[in-house]
Amino acid sequence: MKDNHLIEELGNIRKLMEKSSKFVSISGLSGVLVGIYALIGAAYGYITVYGFKSQFGYRDFYVTDEAVIVKLVIAAIVVLFAALLTGYVMAQRKAKINKQSIWNITSKNLLFAVAVPLLAGGIVSIVLINRGAYSMIASMLLIFYGLALTSGSVYTFKEVRYLGILEVILGIFALAIPGYGVWFWTIGFGVLHIIYGLIVHYKYEK
Template sequence: MDQKDILKEIGQIRSMMEKSSKFMSISGLSGVLIGCLALLGSAAAYFVVYGTKSVFGYRDYYVLDEQVLYKLIIIAILVLVISVTVGVIMARAKAKKAGQSIWNPTSKALLKAMAIPLLTGGLFSIILISKGVVGLVASTLLIFYGLSLAAASVFTFREVRVLGILEIVLGLLALAFPGYGVVFWALGFGVLHIVYGLIVHKKYERK
């Protein structure tokens, strides 16, 4: 066995070790579906706040009516629950097809890495809402969600890190331009997820 063969074999072993330490059961198509759900949720939120006859554009005011706020919270919870359900079901199906378990040390480490930023962002948003600072909620959730993805990217596709960074950038832009909160929300949770899902599906899942 010459030096080239040895280096090739070492490279294959390294690749196998890297794959075994990564959670690869995240479905790209689930990202597309979750993105579509987020776009529907964003559209519903816009119409709840501004009405069906409102002209699309920059908003420098926020509706603090309790009924509107409750409707927005319900929309957010519905989108979150359905998205998580879709993600888990499709990840389980992908893992089963590959003869793997969705619940393993790598997936546990991934969830732990995401938990702190997500919980912090969620609690911070609840405090903002309780104080009536609704205009900063969209940017807060985008930033903390991006941080959670960046932390979790160590345990899964490298594209997740790029997605996380882009979410943070959009969150900062939403913070600078709070009147476009719904737009940045749609771009971050909707469009970026669709693009990410298509890339992952094409790169790792299509055969």
């Protein structure tokens, strides 16, 4: 009996140590909402480039109209802002429920881990835009976003690592198969985020 009690106590201590070293205030439902935002943004981008009457398929032309590019950039910024705001608000709410601080050493480490790849990806994307290499932007964003997730997964749920790996794989496919960037974007930032969010929600929040 004493051995069983000792094992149980050690297990509880281990859980507490893991909890203190992991940022667990990330909300699964925020992942679902981010995925929905991405789907809306992708739909807007598709309509902006192709119009309502075009058939789904390979893009046989590249965007060069500055007005269209500006619309796409604005849409991307709006989606990014909505995603960040939603993630922060829901993480703050979850941390409050769990009586935890959202700003601690773990969250700082997480922020730094994801910031470096994201910043690098943003710079690369700007360079690609300036050079007119628009067909590579979707793939680069997916790859660097995936690298950011895998880097930050050390400080949060293990599911984040798997999401990151899938994002990188999708980015590589998008790079190898030009013309379908909007579809890889939809799957990576939309569908995968929704699936990830549901898994985290039902696994850790129910």
